[in-house]
Amino acid sequence: MTNEYVSPLSTRYASKYMRELFSSDTRYKTWRKLWISLAEAEMKLGLPITEEQVNDLKAHIDEIDYDVVAKREKEVRHDVMAHVYAYGQVAPSAAGIIHLGATSCYVTDNADIVIYRDALRYIRQELLVVIANLAKFAEEYKATPTLGYTHYQPAQLVTVGKRATLWMQDLLADLEEIDFVLDSFKFLGCRGTTGTEASFMELFDGDEEKIDKMNEMIAADFGFDKRYYVCGQTYPRKTDSRILNCLSSVAQSCYRMANDIRLLQHDRQIEEPFEKNQIGSSAMAYKRNPMRSERICSLARYLMSDASNAAMTASVQWLERTLDDSANRRISMPEGFLCADAIIRLAQNVTDGLHVNEKIIEKTVDEYLPFIATENLMMEAVKRGGDRQEIHEIIRSCSMEATANMKNGLPCNLLELLSQVKEFGLTFEEMRELLKADKYIGRCPQQVDAFLEVVKPVIAGVDSSSAEINL
Numbered sequence: 001m002t003n004e005y006v007s008p009l010s011t012r013y014a015s016k017y018m019r020e021l022f023s024s025d026t027r028y029k030t031w032r033k034l035w036i037s038l039a040e041a042e043m044k045l046g047l048p049i050t051e052e053q054v055n056d057l058k059a060h061i062d063e064i065d066y067d068v069v070a071k072r073e074k075e076v077r078h079d080v081m082a083h084v085y086a087y088g089q090v091a092p093s094a095a096g097i098i099h100l101g102a103t104s105c106y107v108t109d110n111a112d113i114v115i116y117r118d119a120l121r122y123i124r125q126e127l128l129v130v131i132a133n134l135a136k137f138a139e140e141y142k143a144t145p146t147l148g149y150t151h152y153q154p155a156q157l158v159t160v161g162k163r164a165t166l167w168m169q170d171l172l173a174d175l176e177e178i179d180f181v182l183d184s185f186k187f188l189g190c191r192g193t194t195g196t197e198a199s200f201m202e203l204f205d206g207d208e209e210k211i212d213k214m215n216e217m218i219a220a221d222f223g224f225d226k227r228y229y230v231c232g233q234t235y236p237r238k239t240d241s242r243i244l245n246c247l248s249s250v251a252q253s254c255y256r257m258a259n260d261i262r263l264l265q266h267d268r269q270i271e272e273p274f275e276k277n278q279i280g281s282s283a284m285a286y287k288r289n290p291m292r293s294e295r296i297c298s299l300a301r302y303l304m305s306d307a308s309n310a311a312m313t314a315s316v317q318w319l320e321r322t323l324d325d326s327a328n329r330r331i332s333m334p335e336g337f338l339c340a341d342a343i344i345r346l347a348q349n350v351t352d353g354l355h356v357n358e359k360i361i362e363k364t365v366d367e368y369l370p371f372i373a374t375e376n377l378m379m380e381a382v383k384r385g386g387d388r389q390e391i392h393e394i395i396r397s398c399s400m401e402a403t404a405n406m407k408n409g410l411p412c413n414l415l416e417l418l419s420q421v422k423e424f425g426l427t428f429e430e431m432r433e434l435l436k437a438d439k440y441i442g443r444c445p446q447q448v449d450a451f452l453e454v455v456k457p458v459i460a461g462v463d464s465s466s467a468e469i470n471l
Helices: 008-013 016-021 024-044 051-059 066-076 079-090 104-140 160-184 198-203 208-221 238-266 291-315 323-352 358-372 374-383 388-407 414-419 428-434 444-459
Strands: 145-150 153-159
Touching (some): 008 323, 016 104, 016 323, 024 051, 024 079, 104 323, 145 160, 145 358, 153 160, 198 208, 238 291, 238 323, 358 374, 358 414, 388 414, 414 428
Antiparallel strands (some): 145 153
């Protein structure tokens, strides 16, 4: 425990991978990798930098003395220059060439781009696990009839598996959006204080080809084949907006799924995983609260609101740059990623262990099936010589009476009421024969099969599993 505030996303919810990716060590080691890449490219393109200096930088990349950094930053009030100084202390032969021709955003922005790309790739892989879990669930329950709802009121039958495909389709749309954003990622490169590359025109004596080559070499070192065509001092903050919008989209889909599960758990039809010794309530020992689904919804609301930070920041970037983005981005971007990670880990856990109470579902279906089947009953009665309008009125009248009985706590007795009307022409047993639930699920099983054919290539090789989470 600590006597200082720490983010619950770091201590309770997010994965070890994501916590390490957004750690100070990862950030500042990436800065050092960028300085090495710059120095190596400048050396290869003819600037007076020796291989020994580059090797000195490489040999000390992990030696970050944060006490030296903190002391220097207090003096100069500049984090990047404090790190340049600390790096030069452990690699003295290269101290004079670190950051040559660059501005601070060379390391800050390029490092952010690298970290965000790696984080989004990880989110993508984790999202595939949720989709794979749901695909297995949809396949198992593709033909299990359940009551459908519109306006959260009983409607026609669907199947348990078909409903899961609605959740999967949302998540697939998120996956497509992630792929689009990843494909559009571009590297900033080393472009100077206003993006004009003026300092490198000086260093390379006006050789524009060498400047382009330098930026190409640095980008390649970090796995990028695309760079921004033009820029100010920073990369366009529209990129951050795209990223957080993408993460918000994932949150929206997971919220929708988790909220559906909460509603269904209220009706005892479907339940999220519940550990053997888990306590549902400190006061009510019998309770099984959908706490993980609730947590998904809780975190998703935060992430959806967090996306507005990037939109506002992107809209107020003055001319070639302004620094009012920095403090906001230090919070909103890492927290957005850690929150998305936490949501998806919870979604993995929930979808890996969803429990279907089939007897409860059957009971609910049986209760409402007579109403759902009234059109079929009417058609059968007409086939047997009944008058369509008269039959319709009989069904309407009996349905109103049966509904009134149910509102008084009695079971649905629609079939009994209809069988007592001679003009209807069908016995109770004959009507029961028409009330087979699988006759009223339409093409649900076929729709699930067709959808899974689309999903299977996407999740090929994915190990569907459950993330370890803190309860």
